[in-house]
Amino acid sequence: MFSPIDNYLINCGSSESTTAVDFRRFSGDLSGNHHSPLPSSSNGAFPLRNKGNFPDLPSIYRTAMVFNKPTKYVFPIKEQGTHMVRLHFFAFNSTRYDLGQSQFHVLVNGVVVLSNSRRVISSEKPMITEYLIKVLNEEHLVIHFVPTKDSRLAFVNAIEVISAPKDLVPETATYLSSKGIENFNGLSNQALEVVYRVTVGGPKITPFNDSLWRTWIPDNEFLRSSFGSERLYFGGRIKYHAGGASREVGPDNMYNSARLIKSNNDSVPNVNVTWEFPIIGGYKYLVRLHFCDIASIQLGLLYFNVYVNGYLALQDLDLSSITGSLASPFYADFIVDGNGIENLSVAIGPSNSSIPYVYDAILNGVEVMKMNNSHNSLDGEVCAGFVLKNWASGNESILLTFIAAICILLSIFIVVRRKIIDSRNYVPWSRLPMNASEDNEIKT
Structure with missing residues (x-):
């Protein structure tokens, strides 16, 4: 059982601890517990309680910490390396604020992980965003919430900061492009956003059934061509082996x-099974494919091809030669460019080595993760420094406008006051008689 060194589970906007649906304990950030970091700008952060009638709503979404200026949570880190950061959002409405109208940025250790908050905020159901952030030569992981100038409102319901297993993000992957196949080095140094985590052919997997508390959704909505395919469920034991996929992977x-x-006859079917995943252009994507031969009756019978974005990623894949046994998992990581496309595709199909009367392709799971761009951002073309400076400059401009308005009002007040004083000291003026000289003395 995986036991993370760093394991912060924060129930935001609450002084009470609560238990999530997966039986993990979330500590209230207002409880005074040293394991529950308080937001740093206390005068710009305040708790909000959801008083709506949602009987089935998990308890972590019944409160929120709301921010009207840049605020940060600081988490002391004991173990260097990749950390999983999950942010929970549910835009409930209260008598004071409508969280559905909030707009804000989120920064994690200098990476812009969220810029357009509207894409993850819902008033109908809770939303969770997940990131993999490497903490290197740092003692803290810092999460900033920065409201936009228009909204002046940000919020979060719950935060998870968990140190990841060492084998979750490797150093290298296979880069696929029109120029061919090459190695991509330094993968673990990239910031990643989990966009899709899909179990193929099976039902939804909840955090309670995952050692890293992840959610895996069924593949039905992404399946584009399934002709000639079938689903299979295996009731035996999965055989994890050293050097292969672990239970945490x-x-x-x-x-x-x-x-x-x-193949149901003496010919190998000429079909591919294809999945398509909508993506946002302008980023590279890590595509992790999971394989486990739970179908063959003996080794050496399953050979197939794997395609990612139309590129031949794996040719004549023979799982038995990699794992050495049946029902033993294996995964492969590929990186592709998302420029100029709206959907990222994954396909499996028979190869020239496929054999009749047996299974000719298999896929168990797919993960799609967005990689940070050149601005060190996972959401947009602005960097963390610009987000923070833009807020500061915005406040300065407001302050300068306020000061200018005060100066104008003071100037008007001074002018009006002088006129009033002058009117009180005013002596009516009359012309001298035409026949009077300036030297004449006026006698009364």
Whole structure:
């Protein structure tokens, strides 16, 4: 059982601890517990309680910490390396604020992880964003919430900061492009946003059934061509082996199900099974594919091809030669460019080495993760420094405008006051008689 060194579970806007649906304990950030960091700008942060009638709503979404100026949470880090950061949002409405109208940025250790908050905020259901951030030569992980100038409102319901297993993000991956296949080094130094985590052929996997408390959704909505394929569920034991996928990389329930292509006669079917995932252009994406031969009756019978974005990623893949046994998991990481496309595709199909009367392709799971761009951002073309400076300059301009208005009012007040004083000291003026000289003395 995985036991993380750093494990912060924060129930924001509350002084009470609460238990999530996966039986983990979230501590209130107002409880005074040293394991529950308080937001740093206390005069710009205040708690809000959801008084709506949502009987099935998990308790962590019944409160929120709301911010009307840049505020940060600071988490002391004991273990260097990759950390999982999950942010929970549910835009409930209260008598004071409508959280659905909030707009804000979120920065994690200098990475802009969220710029357009509207894409993850919902008043109908809770939303969770997940990031993999490497903490290197730092003693803290810092999360900034920065409201936009228009909204002046940001919020969060719950925060998770968890040190990740060492094997979760490797150093290298395979980069696929029109120029061919090459190695991509330094993958673990990239900031990643989990966009899709999909179990293929099986039901939804909840955090309670995953050693890293992840959610895996079914593949149905992403399946574009399934002709000639079938689903399979395996009731046996998944055999994890050293050097392969661990239980932290992928849970048993994901490897226990799959979609397959099967040859039912003496010819190998000429079909591919394809999945498509909508993406945002302008980023590279890490595509992690999970395989586990839970279908074959013996080794050496399953050979197939794997395609990512139309590129041949794996040719004549033979899982038995990699794992040495059946029902033993394996995963492969690929990086592709998201420029100029709206959907990222994954496909499996028979190869020239496929054999009739047996299974000719298999896939158990897919993960798609966005990689940070050249601005060190996962959401937009602005860097963290610009976000913070823009807020400061915005406040300065407001202050200068206020000072200018005060100066104008003071000037008007001074002019009016002088006129009043002058009117009180005013002596009516009359012309001298035409026949009077300036030397004449006026006698009374």
